Amino acid sequence: MNPPGIAPCAVVGLGPVSAHGAAPMDTTAAGWVLPVLLVVVPLTLFLVALRRGPARRAARRVAWFASGLLLAAAALSPPVDAWAHHDARGHMTQHLLLGMYAPIALVMASPVAALLGVVPPRARHVTARVLRSRPLHVLSHPATAAVLHIGGLAALYLTPLYAATATHPLLHHLVHVHFVAAGCLFAWAVVGPDPAPARPGMRTRLVVLVVAGGVHAALAKLLYARAGELPVGAHQDVEQAQQAAQLMYYGGDVAEVALAVALFAWWARGRAHARRRVGSRRMPSEVLHAPA
């Protein structure tokens, strides 16, 4: 993932453009520049932010953030990218890593809290106003995030968009950016743990999680059922496309369970907190264990 001696290649820059179908990804050192930068730069910024601001549970958050970056970098690394270039299963692995697993890990690190900690006092006023603005409330609502996240997938697989990414490298990269951004927005809106303005309660978030996961599962089965026809114009090998669809289905399950566990863990923390406040009145342990 992070081979030594790769730093000098950074000078070479992002020369070769890679895309499914555009140009075969070079597996030389230059291909590692983007994945390495993707880990090093944000991680450095995150560490700086944690050092400057109030850093609660710092070690755990750094671990989450680094894992998220590593997962994203793995998805964009030359071997995986080359695999995604010619194989539907490779593309689906990339999709799972970029759109689901990396975002969940990144969001668990509470990146917004870290960012707010280092905002200079002057800008804090503006930041607070942005966070309280109505457009951001709409954008950060779990339902909006779900539409952007799952709707983006539907648009990619059910329209000629997927085929277009094969011939337009810029579009291909934009789709990757959308995967990560929408995945992060969704995970952030549904589970936090970052504070979010006017985040709805447990019930709404659970409903959104189930509906989004359900549509994702249905989309995966649709891709399985129409393997070879979908994505439109992609002309994938039928067997590979079927395996890719199953990867999407069961891979989505893993993400669904991870998000549900994160959400209920937050709920349980709130319950434990409330119990501590009420005191031991609700927990008369001696009574329960006393002989009748």
Next chain:
Amino acid sequence: MSTSAVPGGDTRAGTTQDPRRSRLAGLLLGIAVMAAVDEIVFHQLLGWHHFYDRSTPDVALLSDGLLHTAELVVLVAGFFVLADVRAERALDRTRAWSGFFLGAGAFQVFDGVVNHKVLGLHEVRYDVDLLPYDVAWNAAGVVLLVVGAVLAVRARRRRT
């Protein structure tokens, strides 16, 4: 949830137990465990059901997907509600087991009637005479429901 409550030991403790949430925890886990058994044993191990058998209409795929993800969330919810009741030392074990069997039986019958017959998602098995399989499937569900109901009655008697 592995052992039943001490006989007669509930009389005083009963005031601190939470029968409603104990049953809820069992119910959620029963539904989810039955769903997992269906998914793992019949889909993956025996291969009787199919991942997708090409007869399912697109609309049913959506309800199938929603049910599937709801099951996953219900499994997680069940464990957390159970942990929550236990943390308050308010677990009524008989109620929890009763809920578990009721949930498992209800899912089995729901799967047998709604998923297999109404939605036509898939059948129990293919290329065989379906009737004995359908009868066995739904009868197993009814047996689980009866066990759950018996436990519920016992739990109620002990409390009064």
